[in-house]
Amino acid sequence: MFVYADNAATTSISKTALDAMMPYLTDYYGNPSSLYSFGQKAAEALQASRETVAKYLNASPKEIYFTSGGSEADNQAIVSAARLGARKGKKHIISTQFEHHAVLHTLSRLEKEGFEVTLLDPHSDGVIRLEDVEKALREDTCLVTIMFANNEIGTVQPITEIGALCRERKVPFHTDAVQAAGHMPIDVQAMNIDMLSLSGHKFHAPKGVGVLYARKGIVLTNIIEGGAQERGKRAGTENVAGIVALAAALKESCDHMEENTAKIIPMRDKLFRELAKIPHSKINGSLEHHVPGTVNMCFEGIEGESLLLMLDDQGICASSGSACTSGSLDPSHVLLSIGLPHEVAHGSLRLSIGEYNTMEQIDHIIEVVPKVVAYLRSISPVWDELEKGERPHLI
Numbered sequence: 575m576f577v578y579a580d581n582a583a584t585t586s587i588s589k590t591a592l593d594a595m596m597p598y599l600t601d602y603y604g605n606p607s608s609l610y611s612f613g614q615k616a617a618e619a620l621q622a623s624r625e626t627v628a629k630y631l632n633a634s635p636k637e638i639y640f641t642s643g644g645s646e647a648d649n650q651a652i653v654s655a656a657r658l659g660a661r662k663g664k665k666h667i668i669s670t671q672f673e674h675h676a677v678l679h680t681l682s683r684l685e686k687e688g689f690e691v692t693l694l695d696p697h698s699d700g701v702i703r704l705e706d707v708e709k710a711l712r713e714d715t716c717l718v719t720i721m722f723a724n725n726e727i728g729t730v731q732p733i734t735e736i737g738a739l740c741r742e743r744k745v746p747f748h749t750d751a752v753q754a755a756g757h758m759p760i761d762v763q764a765m766n767i768d769m770l771s772l773s774g775h776k777f778h779a780p781k782g783v784g785v786l787y788a789r790k791g792i793v794l795t796n797i798i799e800g801g802a803q804e805r806g807k808r809a810g811t812e813n814v815a816g817i818v819a820l821a822a823a824l825k826e827s828c829d830h831m832e833e834n835t836a837k838i839i840p841m842r843d844k845l846f847r848e849l850a851k852i853p854h855s856k857i858n859g860s861l862e863h864h865v866p867g868t869v870n871m872c873f874e875g876i877e878g879e880s881l882l883l884m885l886d887d888q889g890i891c892a893s894s895g896s897a898c899t900s901g902s903l904d905p906s907h908v909l910l911s912i913g914l915p916h917e918v919a920h921g922s923l924r925l926s927i928g929e930y931n932t933m934e935q936i937d938h939i940i941e942v943v944p945k946v947v948a949y950l951r952s953i954s955p956v957w958d959e960l961e962k963g964e965r966p967h968l969i
């Protein structure tokens with residue numbers, strides 16, 4: 575049985591998205607900046623897509639900028655706020671330890687340029703506390719950037735409250751909502767969000783297309799220089815087909831959000847319930863504040879990488895830490911940020927499921943994972959020491 579359980583890394587393209595984009599790859603290939611009506615066909619599709627995206631975020635179409643993905647949107651949001659801040663002598667940024675590297679690495683670059691960055695620690699439940707944001711705010715803070723939902727452990731942050739606090743203190747607030755868009759309701763106005771990033775391939779659109787929402791009045795700095803596309807803020811001939819697919823996929827995901835969630839939650843809960851029966855296992859992240867489909871657990875005495883390879887042999891695609899860090903032997907920065915010891919963080923497994931998964935697939939996972947964990951423990955010197963009492967169990 576083949577089971578794709580890595581939807582937080584990327585998703586399949588939905589039929590709706592593929593059907594919507596296809597004419598712009600074949601028949602209507604004109605450049606939207608052209609004056610002739612053939613190009614205008616593409617320009618109209620772009621405008622319609624912009625309106626759709628705006629509608630589902632409760633934004634205005636003029637506040638939507640199409641990018642090459644979530645990473646670019648994160649980069650542009652952060653750099654824009656930093657440049658604006660620097661002009662006013664404000665060079666302090668607040669973020670968190672468990673952001674995506676698109677945020678963390680942009681912040682490190684700014685640090686080298688003389689910005690001061692405060693990275694808040696989430697609590698052990700994987701949730702950032704409002705009072706910690708409040709304590710970190712300073713006169714010279716030019717940006718608060720805190721992710722909507724974490725990509726490894728799925729925990730959801732108190733975005734509305736953080737947004738309200740930032741608005742009261744007149745500090746721009748950006749959120750990386752890549753894991754939330756299409757999976758949870760987002761309303762940039764009600765949630766007090768000034769800038770927001772999302773990425774098509776996390777909700778069944780193709781890879782390489784994303785959105786930066788920037789509230790009217792936010793001054794953007796270009797990351798890509800060139801032509802006057804995206805109202806001069808993002809150069810490069812638009813990825814028309816990708817953008818059309820992104821809008822179609824966002825519409826489809828949002829229109830079916832309730833029924834998708836109702837399908838995913840019982841599958842996720844079954845995974846948690848059954849896998850938690852494995853001795854010396856631990857569920858990571860609060861289940862109360864959680865995106866529907868992400869399951870993250872640790873199993874003591876094993877290596878996550880070995881677990882993944884053995885799951886692959888059984889047809890199961892899963893991940894340990896984020897795709898971007900796997901391949902390195904460092905444990906996940908997210909799991910360390912919620913206070914897990916290195917030894918425990920090494921034995922992590924992320925299963926992220928979506929509406930295309932079935933209960934039969936979940937049953938397959940539930941049958942395979944305990945066997946693989948037991949096998950890996952049987953050949954693990956660390957597990958041997960734990961069992962003999964030569965070192966204490968940590969979970």
Ligand SMILES: *Cc1c(COP(=O)(O)O)cnc(C)c1O
Pocket residue numbers: 582583642643644645646648674676721723724725750752753773774775776782783784
């Ligand atoms: C996937 C992801 C990104 C990067 O998006 P791309 O479109 O792949 O560049 C950024 N942030 C989070 C939280 C993600 O999950």
